Amino acid sequence: MTEESSSTKTRLLGRGLTGGIHPPVKSDLGYWLSIRAGALIFGGAIVLFVWSILHQSFSAWTSHGIHLLTGTVWSPSTSNYGALPLILATLITTAVALLVAVPIGLGTSLTIIFFLPQRLKTPLTSLVELLAAVPSVVYGLWGLFVLVPWMNTTIEPKLASITGGGFPFNGATNGFGLLLASIVLSVMILPTIVAISRDVIAAVPHEQIEGALSLGATKSQTLLKVVLPEARTGIFGAITLGAGRALGETIAVAMVIGSNPQIPKSLFSTGATLSSTIATEFGEASGAQLAALGALALILMVITASVNAGARSLTRRALRGHA
Amino acid sequence: MTDVLMDLPPDPILERRRIIQETASKKIGRRQLNSRILSGVFGLTLVLSLIPLVSVLATLIKRGVSVISWGFLTHDPIQPTLINQKAVGGIGNAIVGSLVVDGIAALVAVPLAILIGLYLAETESRTANFMRAITEIMTGLPSILLGVFSYIYIVLTMKAYSGFAAIVAITFLMVPVITKAAETAIRGVPHTLREAGLALGARNSKVSRGVILPVAAPGLITGVLLSLARAVGETAPILLVIGISGRTDWNPFHQMSALPLDIYQDSASGYASQQQEAWGIALVLVVAVLVLSLGSRFVAARMRREQR
Amino acid sequence: MSMTQDELNPTRATEPITNGQSTVSTLTPPAMRLENVSVSFNGRTAVRDCTFNVASNRVTSLIGPSGSGKTTLLRSLNRLHDLTRSAKVEGKIMLGDIDVYGGSLPPTLLRSRIGMVFQRPNPFPTMSIYDNVVSGLRFNGVKKKALLDEAAESALISAALWDSVSSRLKAHGSTLSGGEQQRLCIARALAVEPEILLMDEPTSSLDPISTQRIEELMVELKNRVTIIIVTHNMQQAARVSDDCAFLLMGEDRAGELIEFGPTAKIFNDPSDPRTLDYIQGRFG
Numbered sequence: 066m067t068e069e070s071s072s073t074k075t076r077l078l079g080r081g082l083t084g085g086i087h088p089p090v091k092s093d094l095g096y097w098l099s100i101r102a103g104a105l106i107f108g109g110a111i112v113l114f115v116w117s118i119l120h121q122s123f124s125a126w127t128s129h130g131i132h133l134l135t136g137t138v139w140s141p142s143t144s145n146y147g148a149l150p151l152i153l154a155t156l157i158t159t160a161v162a163l164l165v166a167v168p169i170g171l172g173t174s175l176t177i178i179f180f181l182p183q184r185l186k187t188p189l190t191s192l193v194e195l196l197a198a199v200p201s202v203v204y205g206l207w208g209l210f211v212l213v214p215w216m217n218t219t220i221e222p223k224l225a226s227i228t229g230g231g232f233p234f235n236g237a238t239n240g241f242g243l244l245l246a247s248i249v250l251s252v253m254i255l256p257t258i259v260a261i262s263r264d265v266i267a268a269v270p271h272e273q274i275e276g277a278l279s280l281g282a283t284k285s286q287t288l289l290k291v292v293l294p295e296a297r298t299g300i301f302g303a304i305t306l307g308a309g310r311a312l313g314e315t316i317a318v319a320m321v322i323g324s325n326p327q328i329p330k331s332l333f334s335t336g337a338t339l340s341s342t343i344a345t346e347f348g349e350a351s352g353a354q355l356a357a358l359g360a361l362a363l364i365l366m367v368i369t370a371s372v373n374a375g376a377r378s379l380t381r382r383a384l385r386g387h388a
Numbered sequence: 389m390t391d392v393l394m395d396l397p398p399d400p401i402l403e404r405r406r407i408i409q410e411t412a413s414k415k416i417g418r419r420q421l422n423s424r425i426l427s428g429v430f431g432l433t434l435v436l437s438l439i440p441l442v443s444v445l446a447t448l449i450k451r452g453v454s455v456i457s458w459g460f461l462t463h464d465p466i467q468p469t470l471i472n473q474k475a476v477g478g479i480g481n482a483i484v485g486s487l488v489v490d491g492i493a494a495l496v497a498v499p500l501a502i503l504i505g506l507y508l509a510e511t512e513s514r515t516a517n518f519m520r521a522i523t524e525i526m527t528g529l530p531s532i533l534l535g536v537f538s539y540i541y542i543v544l545t546m547k548a549y550s551g552f553a554a555i556v557a558i559t560f561l562m563v564p565v566i567t568k569a570a571e572t573a574i575r576g577v578p579h580t581l582r583e584a585g586l587a588l589g590a591r592n593s594k595v596s597r598g599v600i601l602p603v604a605a606p607g608l609i610t611g612v613l614l615s616l617a618r619a620v621g622e623t624a625p626i627l628l629v630i631g632i633s634g635r636t637d638w639n640p641f642h643q644m645s646a647l648p649l650d651i652y653q654d655s656a657s658g659y660a661s662q663q664q665e666a667w668g669i670a671l672v673l674v675v676a677v678l679v680l681s682l683g684s685r686f687v688a689a690r691m692r693r694e695q696r
Numbered sequence: 697m698s699m700t701q702d703e704l705n706p707t708r709a710t711e712p713i714t715n716g717q718s719t720v721s722t723l724t725p726p727a728m729r730l731e732n733v734s735v736s737f738n739g740r741t742a743v744r745d746c747t748f749n750v751a752s753n754r755v756t757s758l759i760g761p762s763g764s765g766k767t768t769l770l771r772s773l774n775r776l777h778d779l780t781r782s783a784k785v786e787g788k789i790m791l792g793d794i795d796v797y798g799g800s801l802p803p804t805l806l807r808s809r810i811g812m813v814f815q816r817p818n819p820f821p822t823m824s825i826y827d828n829v830v831s832g833l834r835f836n837g838v839k840k841k842a843l844l845d846e847a848a849e850s851a852l853i854s855a856a857l858w859d860s861v862s863s864r865l866k867a868h869g870s871t872l873s874g875g876e877q878q879r880l881c882i883a884r885a886l887a888v889e890p891e892i893l894l895m896d897e898p899t900s901s902l903d904p905i906s907t908q909r910i911e912e913l914m915v916e917l918k919n920r921v922t923i924i925i926v927t928h929n930m931q932q933a934a935r936v937s938d939d940c941a942f943l944l945m946g947e948d949r950a951g952e953l954i955e956f957g958p959t960a961k962i963f964n965d966p967s968d969p970r971t972l973d974y975i976q977g978r979f980g
Contacts, residue, residue: 272814273818273820274779275779275812275814277820277831278776279807280832281808281832281888286835290835294820297822
């Protein structure tokens with residue numbers, strides 16, 4: 066590698082991109098360039114991606130400003146673009162989905178790791194992972210035709226009787242709505258929570274478990290007081306990752322939530338989330354509505370990107386060994 | 389005189405031991421019961437996890453099998469009317485649409501992802517780390533946003549819906565997933581192999597092509613097949629951009645249909661025959677996804693065995 | 697290299713031995729008795745046919761080269777092998793007059809009477825020093841703060857840790873050095889007031905100074921608990937233990953007890969030539 070070729074490269078591509086393999090022969094510059102070209106193309110595409118959504122929503126932000134976030138009415142036909150009902154529905158469905166999926170997911174991981182004989186561990190893990198293979202639209206179909214009748218006739222009346230018709234199980238039951246969407250979401254994020262928490266729980270050193278048992282602890286005491294606390298960073302990572310998925314899930318939610326962009330009054334109400342609204346209204350939208358939907362996309366992107374980034378840092382910290 | 393026993397103060401240690409053992413014995417029954425109950429609860433959660441899976445699969449088979457036939461898989465759909473409510477036709481157009489969109493997207497995404505994977509695996513720099521972080525975050529982004537992106541740049545520009553717009557969105561979906569698998573697979577290749585190749589006088593590109601990639605192939609193929617399994621089932625990215633078509637069409641620049649889209653539309657139909665059809669399509673889709681997912685594991689295992 | 701009488705602890709009483717019985721006079725019943733104890737994994741024997749008595753308030757050491765089954769044997773005493781499905785323990789292990797594997801004593805209660813210290817210090821990282829020390833008590837259902845405090849202080853004093861940590865009991869265990877962490881684990885095990893303390897190569901991961909401190913500790917702790925220690929360090933065994941069991945891996949890769957007796961005898965005048973070979977440094 067001559068002096069002049071290396072300085073040329075540095076000038077052309079900047080210091081940030083040099084690193085690692087240096088082509089020993091000038092003719093290998095092709096390789097060196099092409100792998101960076103791939104990264105550049107994709108990097109450029111991502112920039113375009115972010116820009117497209119920003120740009121699309123510009124006019125919406127300039128015409129409505131903060132009202133986009135705080136307005137309580139979303140009604141394109143009357144040019145009202147307040148996304149608060151959508152934001153609320155998104156947060157509520159995600160929260161309820163987590164409430165259901167996290168205990169079940171943690172329990173499932175603990176069972177697989179600590180209560181199953183060796184030969185059952187892999188098959189059952191694979192079965193739970195199979196949940197992740199089912200496409201979103203199929204879950205929507207299942208929610209629509211299998212769960213709705215069941216919710217209508219059994220679950221929702223039972224829940225209503227628990228609170229005597231009070232919040233959050235008040236209002237007419239129609240099967241559709243926030244509760245159903247939450248349940249479908251919880252099934253969809255379950256494999257994520259199980260997979261990640263399984264990794265972090267299995268990473269708890271065996272000596273810790275032996276230490277607790279040798280003091281006279283029972284199995285469940287060991288799991289609750291030693292294993293889970295030590296795995297808690299990773300478990301939070303799993304929960305955050307599950308939240309990220311639930312926040313962004315579009316199709317299954319769109320199919321079961323009822324597409325009613327109003328402030329939800331109970332878990333039984335129908336509603337609409339940020340993503341489901343984009344899906345249902347985009348086809349017919351134009352002009353101001355399209356810009357407003359772009360704004361929804363931006364909000365969605367910001368929320369999910371930050372949640373995913375947070376999840377990523379939590380899981381990496383956990384797997385590196387911090388409790 | 390040693391025959392008079394003095395009243396010694398009780399040894400605190402022995403006294404504590406006695407108290408501790410007493411407490412422990414008293415509570416052991418309760419603790420064991422709690423442990424058993426909790427174990428039962430944990431086991432119950434495993435069962436609860438599997439119930440939805442069983443339910444979905446069972447419903448797919450129960451409601452979907454009767455819909456499927458060779459004609460169903462090859463013919464185009466027939467729109468039912470009030471007079472002819474039972475007519476459904478087939479999903480030939482949707483199958484072709486999925487093949488075109490996902491196939492071409494894969495053809496574009498794989499080489500790109502391999503290049504990026506090589507870059508990430510072989511470069512130690514802040515830029516590379518940043519790219520890796522972005523790529524990982526991309527894998528978790530809601531796919532509907534990719535549809536929005538494609539709508540803005542492709543549909544609005546071409547002033548038309550098309551399979552091409554869907555291909556762009558799906559490519560964008562697949563690249564981060566394959567890149568992650570590619571980087572892992574390439575990192576898994578011992579760098580002594582590259583050094584050996586270079587020492588023999590080969591150029592980096594040849595070393596990569598001839599030595600690194602073949603060894604990384606099982607992991608790569610797994611990544612590709614798994615990302616295909618995901619892409620095939622995605623509705624959101626193509627919903628906004630692909631348009632609609634009842635005819636089989638291999639031209640990506642036309643509007644077309646796709647399997648998941650078909651399910652989505654049929655599910656909203658007022659006709660019971662179309663709702664029923666949705667289950668058949670869903671069964672076909674799930675079978676395709678399963679074949680791809682399980683196939684990826686099978687192929688990877690086969691290739692690894694041959695490598696030994 | 698055998699130990700001379702001078703190098704052994706001169707304050708320990710040693711009596712002439714017959715039949716490999718321990719130093720303790722026949723008036724004090726042994727803390728534990730092992731009869732034909734074997735441990736196997738999936739049918740493959742790891743340690744075979746061990747018979748000896750563990751004297752109360754004494755330090756008994758299990759020595760031998762690596763692979764001789766010492767740790768496997770140790771772990772059978774507090775039923776730690778229950779965690780391994782493939783493990784099978786045969787023979788009789790008596791704690792006082794209770795059969796350890798008999799079923800009358802649940803393993804959890806057993807382990808409150810037989811404590812264990814491991815090779816690498818394993819304090820619970822999410823708990824403070826105080827919580828670590830009293831964790832065993834809490835597991836067993838002891839809740840009264842006064843009792844917890846009393847036991848914690850006593851245990852930390854016995855582990856020679858009280859002076860350095862009494863002012864920062866709420867701090868996390870990870871702020872301690874390696875030697876201190878191991879003493880924390882000893883205190884944690886002592887707090888439950890077990891009758892027996894098992895120690896599995898407790899100083900092998902520590903520096904010489906920490907090692908020495910813990911060895912000094914062991915000699916003092918004898919009054920409080922019976923100690924059984926596995927060590928691959930002969931000199932350590934000679935320094936701290938009263939009785940010694942020498943194990944060796946046989947041709948079938950299973951460990952067996954070659955000789956058992958007072959440390960003085962084992963090191964100065966062993967009955968079995970293989971013991972002599974080991975002492976003189978021909979193995980391990």
